[in-house]
Amino acid sequence: MRFGDSYIIVDSEWSDYVASPASVLGKNTQSIYVRLKRGLDAHCEQARAVDADIIQEPADQFYGERQYRARDPEGHVWTFTQTIRSVPREEAERLGGVQIEGWHR
Numbered sequence: 001m002r003f004g005d006s007y008i009i010v011d012s013e014w015s016d017y018v019a020s021p022a023s024v025l026g027k028n029t030q031s032i033y034v035r036l037k038r039g040l041d042a043h044c045e046q047a048r049a050v051d052a053d054i055i056q057e058p059a060d061q062f063y064g065e066r067q068y069r070a071r072d073p074e075g076h077v078w079t080f081t082q083t084i085r086s087v088p089r090e091e092a093e094r095l096g097g098v099q100i101e102g103w104h105r
Contacts, residue, residue, distance in 0.1 A: 021075030062095035
């Protein structure tokens, strides 16, 4: 995949120090988050049209993001997210019932 002038590579196993989720009982050892500027629902439909395994349908989150998750053929879970509104930390804590250390807004 390209990201601006760079590439993002999610590889399969090719060495004894690289594991795919397929070889560790489907568990992921990393999180892949991609923030889209717009068009999250269309992105999901495009992924679905090429038989992506959508494991979480697009949904609005209490912290101001809309997101969905898909699993790639190697078993990696990708979270695609789009900001839909700015949420102050205090509101996110109240809505989520959690205490948040640090906040990106």
